[in-house]
Amino acid sequence: EPEVTQTPSHQVTQMGQEVILRCVPISNHLYFYWYRQILGQKVEFLVSFYNNEISEKSEIFDDQFSVERPDGSNFTLKIRSTKLEDSAMYFCASSEANLADTGELFFGEGSRLTVL
Amino acid sequence: AQKITQTQPGMFVQEKEAVTLDCTYDTSDQSYGLFWYKQPSSGEMIFLIYQGSYDEQNATEGRYSLNFQKARKSANLVISASQLGDSAMYFCAMREPYSGAGSYQLTFGKGTKLSVIP
Numbered sequence: 001e002p003e004v005t006q007t008p009s010h011q012v013t014q015m016g017q018e019v020i021l022r023c024v025p026i027s028n029h030l031y032f033y034w035y036r037q038i039l040g041q042k043v044e045f046l047v048s049f050y051n052n053e054i055s056e057k058s059e060i061f062d063d064q065f066s067v068e069r070p071d072g073s074n075f076t077l078k079i080r081s082t083k084l085e086d087s088a089m090y091f092c093a094s095s096e097a098n099l100a101d102t103g104e105l106f107f108g109e110g111s112r113l114t115v116l
Numbered sequence: 117a118q119k120i121t122q123t124q125p126g127m128f129v130q131e132k133e134a135v136t137l138d139c140t141y142d143t144s145d146q147s148y149g150l151f152w153y154k155q156p157s158s159g160e161m162i163f164l165i166y167q168g169s170y171d172e173q174n175a176t177e178g179r180y181s182l183n184f185q186k187a188r189k190s191a192n193l194v195i196s197a198s199q200l201g202d203s204a205m206y207f208c209a210m211r212e213p214y215s216g217a218g219s220y221q222l223t224f225g226k227g228t229k230l231s232v233i234p
Contacts, residue, residue, distance in 0.1 A: 035222075043161070043207065043224040056221065089159055099211050099220035105151065107161035 004108035006092050012114045016081050021111045023075045023092030032075045033093040033105070034067065036060070043091065049075065050098075082115045089113075119143065120208050120225035127230050129198045136183070137193040137228045139208030149211035150191040151222065152182065156204040164206075167191060195230075203232045 005024045013019050025032050034046040047057040049067055064086075066078045075094075079086055092108040099105060121140045129135035141150065152164040167175045167182045175182040183192040195202055206229075209222040 033221075042226045043209075043222075045221045045223075048221065058221075091161055093161075099149070099222070104163070104166065105211075105222065106163055107153070109158070109160035112159065 004092055004094055004106050006090075006108035006111050008111055009109065010112045010114070012116065013082055015084060015115055019079045019082055019086075019113060021077045021079075021090050021092075021113070023077070023108055024073050025075055025092065025094030026096075026106060027073070029094035029096050029106075031055075031095045031098060032067075032069070033095075034077045035091045035093060035107070036088040037091065037110075038085075038088045046077075046090075079113075082113070084115050087113055087115045119212070119223045120210055122208055122225040122228050124228045125226070127228055129195075129202075129230065129232055131200060131232055131234050132197055134194060134196045135198055135230065137195070137206050137208075137230065138190070139192055139225060140188070140190045141208075141210050142189065143210065143212050145212050150182070150184070151209040151211065152180070152191075152193045153207045153209065154202075154204045155207060155227070161207070165193065198232045200232050200234060203230060205229050 007022045032049040035043050037043045045058050047061045048055045064080045068076050089110040089112050091110045093105050095105045119142050123138055148169045150167045154162040154164050165175050165177045165180045165182050167184045174184050179196045181194045205227045207227045208225045211220050
């Protein structure tokens, strides 16, 4: 069954360092998302991406964050200068259609980021 | 105010028994969708079941069914014949307009930790 894949599964970094989290969405999907989950808390929306541009972002997604689709398959989340509070599980997700039209949103296995 | 409320932080169920995980939601929108996801201890988010607000029948997927009561704004997940592998966190989520600009996102509840007892 097609799935969303994410790398790395776990990354440890020093505060202030740049981090890039990578995702390969399901191949025929057109809408891509990043969500995050701080340990023990609920999953929160960060950003959605469609047609090579951000379609929506939350207040969490400040200037330290950026997303990119560098080629036809990868979708990346970059954190420019990590802070301790960026420690979380970051989930990539994709959907074939706009969430208004589909009930299918598939998540990857997550990338756990630990900032020391 | 909470958009998605899961009142049971933890639940226990005997193996092979059925269990209901509660979820209530708050929205003024007429068009919305409700999702349930399973998160095992390994951390991934596994899609289980979806119910659209206009769907007249309750959604079912194998051992999972969604008890959708629109007037009460509840969307409880029913797991029949529980298995040890069902032990996990379960999150209810609602798809709703995010900013009024035609974009929709998911809002998650805080989750219920289900433990299946042999």
